[in-house]
Amino acid sequence: MMHFDPMVPFKYWDALLIGLWMSLRLTLICLALGIALGFLTSQARRSRFMPLRALATFYVELFRGTPVLIQLFWIFYCLPLLLGFEPGNFASAVVALTLYAGAITSETFRASLKSIPREQYDTCRALGITGMSLALWVVLPQALLRAIPTLLSNAVALFKESALISAVGMADLMFIGSSISNRTGRPVEMLTAIAVIYFAVAFPLTRIVGRVEARILRRLAV
Amino acid sequence: MAQDKLLKIHNLHKSYGDLEIFKGLTLSMDRGDRLVIIGPSGGGKSTLLRIVMGLEDIVGGDIYMDGKPYILRDGAKTKIDRKLQARVGMVFQHYTLFPHLDILRNLTLAPVKTRGMSRAEAEEKAMGLLTRFGLDAKARAYPSQLSGGQKQRVAIARALMLDPDLLLFDEVTSALDPELVAEVEAVMMELAEAGMPMMIVTHDMHFARNIASRVVFAAGGVVVEDGPPEQVLDAPQVARTREFVERVFAKKR
Numbered sequence A: 001m002m003h004f005d006p007m008v009p010f011k012y013w014d015a016l017l018i019g020l021w022m023s024l025r026l027t028l029i030c031l032a033l034g035i036a037l038g039f040l041t042s043q044a045r046r047s048r049f050m051p052l053r054a055l056a057t058f059y060v061e062l063f064r065g066t067p068v069l070i071q072l073f074w075i076f077y078c079l080p081l082l083l084g085f086e087p088g089n090f091a092s093a094v095v096a097l098t099l100y101a102g103a104i105t106s107e108t109f110r111a112s113l114k115s116i117p118r119e120q121y122d123t124c125r126a127l128g129i130t131g132m133s134l135a136l137w138v139v140l141p142q143a144l145l146r147a148i149p150t151l152l153s154n155a156v157a158l159f160k161e162s163a164l165i166s167a168v169g170m171a172d173l174m175f176i177g178s179s180i181s182n183r184t185g186r187p188v189e190m191l192t193a194i195a196v197i198y199f200a201v202a203f204p205l206t207r208i209v210g211r212v213e214a215r216i217l218r219r220l221a222v
Numbered sequence B: 001m002a003q004d005k006l007l008k009i010h011n012l013h014k015s016y017g018d019l020e021i022f023k024g025l026t027l028s029m030d031r032g033d034r035l036v037i038i039g040p041s042g043g044g045k046s047t048l049l050r051i052v053m054g055l056e057d058i059v060g061g062d063i064y065m066d067g068k069p070y071i072l073r074d075g076a077k078t079k080i081d082r083k084l085q086a087r088v089g090m091v092f093q094h095y096t097l098f099p100h101l102d103i104l105r106n107l108t109l110a111p112v113k114t115r116g117m118s119r120a121e122a123e124e125k126a127m128g129l130l131t132r133f134g135l136d137a138k139a140r141a142y143p144s145q146l147s148g149g150q151k152q153r154v155a156i157a158r159a160l161m162l163d164p165d166l167l168l169f170d171e172v173t174s175a176l177d178p179e180l181v182a183e184v185e186a187v188m189m190e191l192a193e194a195g196m197p198m199m200i201v202t203h204d205m206h207f208a209r210n211i212a213s214r215v216v217f218a219a220g221g222v223v224v225e226d227g228p229p230e231q232v233l234d235a236p237q238v239a240r241t242r243e244f245v246e247r248v249f250a251k252k253r
């Protein structure tokens, strides 16, 4: 039996870094697109137009209620059929993770919109701030501010979930790490190294969430 | 017309479901009036101010401003004249400043976004009001950095930015620590001396006596007694008013 050699992963640091870059890039792109999609979806769920409301609810519940891995495979196989051409792995991964991120962030926005007190709306009406002005200058900024801590948690979750794209052959941190482990026959060292790298990125983020949350709560405590 | 009342509420009816709040309330107000409304808890004082602000539907009756129809019941709908509504301002019990904006922006948001005032003009006006209320040093602070008394003075300044012809105050000092009440009341007294027409709901009878030109005791959905503070607070003509005033003053002692 081989002994545990903690130096093994260091020999492959450059490959791992390339994998990490792929994971981060995908997370950031899908987060940005997912936040936009999530905000629009949260608005659609408050729409007075029933079919739009139903569609938005169906989308959110479907993506929140099924395993991300299945969503991923499903989109990888179905997207080419729907589009009529092969969009490529990266684009498929972006679509899949964006849809997932959109579903979870829409719930975040829904909660933050609800948490704006009724008095804010009364005050605005008394000041003549209505319609687009109300939405743009009072509701949206407060909803975003209240959503920031949860959005950061969503970002951490998305970063970790992004490891699933290795299952469809994307060369992210997880994929590169496990192929090295297969090639070298050093699964324990390599998987530990991957976990440490994920943790090194996620942990500071989760700490930041706590700080930011405290600050925002202090700001909003009026 | 010169003899038109600033505000005339005629035969007002209002319900929440089965709960009847106003059963034909009639009340009017001159330009020089500072009306203090007193009455039992749950009697509809806040509701009355919210109706005058145009925040509530009514069941029946009508409200005129300067002789022009302001709020009417038209068939199944409450019709509110938005131009007249813009001449009324309101200050709420819990200040409700915009937490995401600094004090200066709290004041300039409405005039800039909805009245088309230029930012420079709005800021100049806002700084003038903040200076007048002793808050100019707080222009760039956020609401959460202010005391309750400061926040409520900001809320008053924010309402004044729109040059209202009538200002409504709903228990604006009852959420404050006792030592902060005086600074808010002082600002209101200053507005009173400058001739601002006001409708004030308060449980503070001393303040009521000082600021009111008229006191209105409303109970059971109608106006029970309406007169100068010396009458309504010190020598009420109606037994029900006497009972209420005695009870409220007794609690204070």
Ligand SMILES: Nc1ncnc2c1ncn2[C@@H]1O[C@H](COP(=O)(O)OP(=O)(O)OP(=O)(O)O)[C@@H](O)[C@H]1O
Pocket (backbone or CB within 6 Å): B016, B019, B021, B039, B040, B041, B042, B043, B044, B045, B046, B047, B048
């Ligand atoms: N949106 C609403 N829906 C249903 N009932 C309401 C609503 N707003 C107020 N009420 C009820 O109407 C009645 C009058 O309320 P209002 O707040 O006007 O009383 P108030 O005289 O201001 O009382 P307080 O002195 O306690 O502030 C109360 O019984 C209250 O519970």
Ligand SMILES: [Mg+2]
Pocket (backbone or CB within 6 Å): B045, B046, B047, B171
């Ligand atoms: Mg009240």
